[in-house]
Amino acid sequence: MLTTFAILTDGLVYAAYLFVVAIGLTLIFGVMKILNVAHGAFYAFGAYGAATAVGLYFDRGLPVAGGFLVMVLAGMALGLIIGTVLERGVLRLVYGKDEVITVLVTYAVFLILEDVIILIWGPGSYAAYEPLAAAGNLAIGPLVLSGYDIGLVILAAVLAVASNFALQRTRYGRLLTVVIFDRETAAAFGINVTVVYSVTFVIGAILGALGGAVMAPKIAVTLGIGVEIIVLAFAVVAIGGMGSIEGALVGSAIVGLCRAAAVHLAPQIELFVIYAVMALVLVFRPYGLFVRPRPRAI
Amino acid sequence: MKDHAVCKAAGATLAVIAAGLLSGAVAARAQQAPPVVKLGIVSFLTGPAASPFGIPGRNAAEVLIDAFNAGKAPAPYDKVGLGGARIDAKYLDEAGSTANQVTEFRNLVQRDGVDAVVGYVSSGNCLAVTPVAEELKTLTVLYDCGTPRIFEEAPRKYVFRVTPNATIDSVGAARYVVHAIKNISVFSGLNQNYAWGQDSWRDFVAAMKVLAPKATVDRELFPKLFVGEYGAEISALSTSGSQLIHSSFYDGDLEAFVFQASARGLFQRIPVVFTTGEAALLRLGAKMPDGALIGARGLNGMLAKDTAFNRWFQQVYTTRYGVPPTYPSYHMAQSLMGLKVAWEKSSTGKSAEKPTTEQVAAAFEGLQFEAPATTLRLGLGKGHQGVSGIAYGTYHFNKQDGKPEIVDVINYSAECVNPPEGSTAQAWLEGGMQGAKCD
Numbered sequence: 002m003l004t005t006f007a008i009l010t011d012g013l014v015y016a017a018y019l020f021v022v023a024i025g026l027t028l029i030f031g032v033m034k035i036l037n038v039a040h041g042a043f044y045a046f047g048a049y050g051a052a053t054a055v056g057l058y059f060d061r062g063l064p065v066a067g068g069f070l071v072m073v074l075a076g077m078a079l080g081l082i083i084g085t086v087l088e089r090g091v092l093r094l095v096y097g098k099d100e101v102i103t104v105l106v107t108y109a110v111f112l113i114l115e116d117v118i119i120l121i122w123g124p125g126s127y128a129a130y131e132p133l134a135a136a137g138n139l140a141i142g143p144l145v146l147s148g149y150d151i152g153l154v155i156l157a158a159v160l161a162v163a164s165n166f167a168l169q170r171t172r173y174g175r176l177l178t179v180v181i182f183d184r185e186t187a188a189a190f191g192i193n194v195t196v197v198y199s200v201t202f203v204i205g206a207i208l209g210a211l212g213g214a215v216m217a218p219k220i221a222v223t224l225g226i227g228v229e230i231i232v233l234a235f236a237v238v239a240i241g242g243m244g245s246i247e248g249a250l251v252g253s254a255i256v257g258l259c260r261a262a263a264v265h266l267a268p269q270i271e272l273f274v275i276y277a278v279m280a281l282v283l284v285f286r287p288y289g290l291f292v293r294p295r296p297r298a299i
Numbered sequence: 300m301k302d303h304a305v306c307k308a309a310g311a312t313l314a315v316i317a318a319g320l321l322s323g324a325v326a327a328r329a330q331q332a333p334p335v336v337k338l339g340i341v342s343f344l345t346g347p348a349a350s351p352f353g354i355p356g357r358n359a360a361e362v363l364i365d366a367f368n369a370g371k372a373p374a375p376y377d378k379v380g381l382g383g384a385r386i387d388a389k390y391l392d393e394a395g396s397t398a399n400q401v402t403e404f405r406n407l408v409q410r411d412g413v414d415a416v417v418g419y420v421s422s423g424n425c426l427a428v429t430p431v432a433e434e435l436k437t438l439t440v441l442y443d444c445g446t447p448r449i450f451e452e453a454p455r456k457y458v459f460r461v462t463p464n465a466t467i468d469s470v471g472a473a474r475y476v477v478h479a480i481k482n483i484s485v486f487s488g489l490n491q492n493y494a495w496g497q498d499s500w501r502d503f504v505a506a507m508k509v510l511a512p513k514a515t516v517d518r519e520l521f522p523k524l525f526v527g528e529y530g531a532e533i534s535a536l537s538t539s540g541s542q543l544i545h546s547s548f549y550d551g552d553l554e555a556f557v558f559q560a561s562a563r564g565l566f567q568r569i570p571v572v573f574t575t576g577e578a579a580l581l582r583l584g585a586k587m588p589d590g591a592l593i594g595a596r597g598l599n600g601m602l603a604k605d606t607a608f609n610r611w612f613q614q615v616y617t618t619r620y621g622v623p624p625t626y627p628s629y630h631m632a633q634s635l636m637g638l639k640v641a642w643e644k645s646s647t648g649k650s651a652e653k654p655t656t657e658q659v660a661a662a663f664e665g666l667q668f669e670a671p672a673t674t675l676r677l678g679l680g681k682g683h684q685g686v687s688g689i690a691y692g693t694y695h696f697n698k699q700d701g702k703p704e705i706v707d708v709i710n711y712s713a714e715c716v717n718p719p720e721g722s723t724a725q726a727w728l729e730g731g732m733q734g735a736k737c738d
Contacts, residue, residue: 011531124349220527221551264531
């Protein structure tokens with residue numbers, strides 16, 4: 002019973018963390034049909050920005066609650082800046098080009114941004130553990146849950162509800178849905194697709210950076226964290242379906258629970274299980290769980 | 300007209316004579332100038348392993364090479380450079396794939412013409428470049444990787460490792476654990492899922508079977524290298540009933556695990572042994588849990604013996620970099636010192652002549668020398684693998700001074716934690732550590 006409960010809670014926490022990162026990635030692909038490899042760099046920048054902000058904030062002995070806000074805002078601000086610069090400076094040049102070219106471009110951007118991180122923050126690692134320590138914990142028998150992890154799950158839930166609301170009930174969300182469905186028809190109806198692209202990319206970058214910012218207190222912010230997360234995010238998006246936010250939610254849940262179960266019950270397959278599940282899903286649903294194949298428009 | 304021609308001829312003659320004298324002077328000067336020894340220094344300068352290992356190693360190389368070139372290292376290392384020849388170091392980043400490292404090794408030797416290579420943190424890279432070093436007949440000193448397989452799989456002629464292999468970390472850990480936790484009955488492991496983590500755990504379990512035969516293994520967890528999120532692992536360990544957690548984690552993984560586990564109170568219930576924990580103590584400070592059992596991969600850093608030599612090394616390193624050296628710095632220092640001793644042992648005494656690679660390699664075999672805080676002896680791998688003792692202690696953060704401390708330190712001699720010559724580490728452990736001589 003305790004093990005089952007531990008698997009559920011661990012799976013949920015891991016899923017929350019993956020969802021916050023993957024939602025931006027799937028949004029960008031859904032609208033722009035760009036597989037944004039540089040999303041890992043947004044995550045890394047968000048983490049570094051949050052770690053720097055947390056360090057500066059808590060060095061001044063300011064109230065703990067403000068530290069959480071500073072951490073999130075710092076990460077999101079960096080996502081906004083980098084997303085805007087990239088979209089305006091690089092991606093606009095490759096809109097409409099072959100998908101392989103856009104993947105290569107975003108991969109090149111990712112490598113450049115990894116080196117920019119070294120230029121700004123150096124090769125050392127940064128710690129931003131204060132919010133994690135301040136959030137306390139909740140003991141359920143021998144299992145102790147971190148208050149910070151509970152907060153992460155709540156954040157992911159809020160993000161899921163908010164994104165669903167935004168897509169279904171707001172004007173911009175409906176425009177986004179139309180562009181996702183058929184870009185050319187949307188343009189024919191007078192929707193400024195370029196603006197939609199820009200806004201979507203920046204939102205995706207902000208969400209990627211937010212993922213890094215909220216993870217910063219739990220990890221050592223160091224070189225290479227962007228690489229690790231982008232592989233997992235791709236697995237989540239592949240399972241759920243590229244461009245589907247519900248897919249990102251379910252994909253995150255599947256990956257989180259499978260990994261947690263493996264760690265508790267069969268640690269030898271912990272690495273393998275995520276990608277085994279992904280492969281299994283793709284065998285039966287090549288476009289993911291929530292995306293159906295569509296005939297190509299001529 | 301005739302005078303003009305004579306003047307021209309005289310001027311041309313003078314020019315030729317002057318050129319001849321000048322080139323002769325240059326040649327003579329070149330003959331007299333001592334040769335330069337080119338060293339390739341390979342270490343992680345970027346990537347996750349840079350901060351805890353690669354950069355401290357690189358820093359130690361810079362400090363020591365500068366001291367050697369200035370002739371300011373303590374005796375017997377006070378001769379300039381290597382045997383009077385100034386050291387010209389080329390630093391290379393170990394980041395990237397293993398295949399890339401092999402290519403870069405070849406470039407160092409064939410393109411850059413280095414006389415020797417000192418480097419490598421990653422056991423994977425060490426295993427990959429070793430056969431290439433033998434093929435290219437290049438003197439190579441591996442400085443920080445731990446796998447014992449380098450000298451167990453095949454005899455080597457040109458490759459050396461002055462620093463001890465990872466076996467001593469696990470055997471030392473096991474010995475200290477049975478001292479610190481009386482009648483231990485259950486333990487678990489959390490190690491990275493690659494050669495280092497797998498080998499560390501395997502050796503620790505084997506040592507525990509000898510030292511605490513009734514103890515059983517509960518959880519064997521191998522998260523991916525640099526995954527950073529350990530929530531499920533912490534839950535699994537929390538619900539395991541273990542009396543100890545063994546971990547060979549380092550760098551960001553170690554720090555992330557400490558942050559996350561501390562927030563969930565894991566260390567208040569189950570003590571942990573960090574075999575490479577010393578390298579993280581200065582960074583973590585009060586965040587490292589009191590009571591953690593700490594190793595330093597030998598007698599290094601905070602577990603180094605207090606000697607004049609060690610004080611000199613700490614002083615020059617700290618003055619230059621603002622932080623004390625940790626064990627990777629000691630490993631690099633020991634490797635360069637070993638190379639210097641071997642080089643000068645094989646030198647003819649004429650500073651203008653460099654010994655051949657074969658001469659240095661022959662001098663290196665079975666070498667014994669003093670390094671900061673310890674005596675190193677190449678006593679395994681037919682004189683190519685170093686052996687030393689190891690120390691373990693218990694962590695305590697001194698709140699009054701605001702400094703990390705390691706207390707209850709126990710030193711284990713080289714004969715206590717190393718297999719004998721001719722035996723592989725695994726066979727020795729599985730055979731009950733026959734012949735181990737402990738104080």
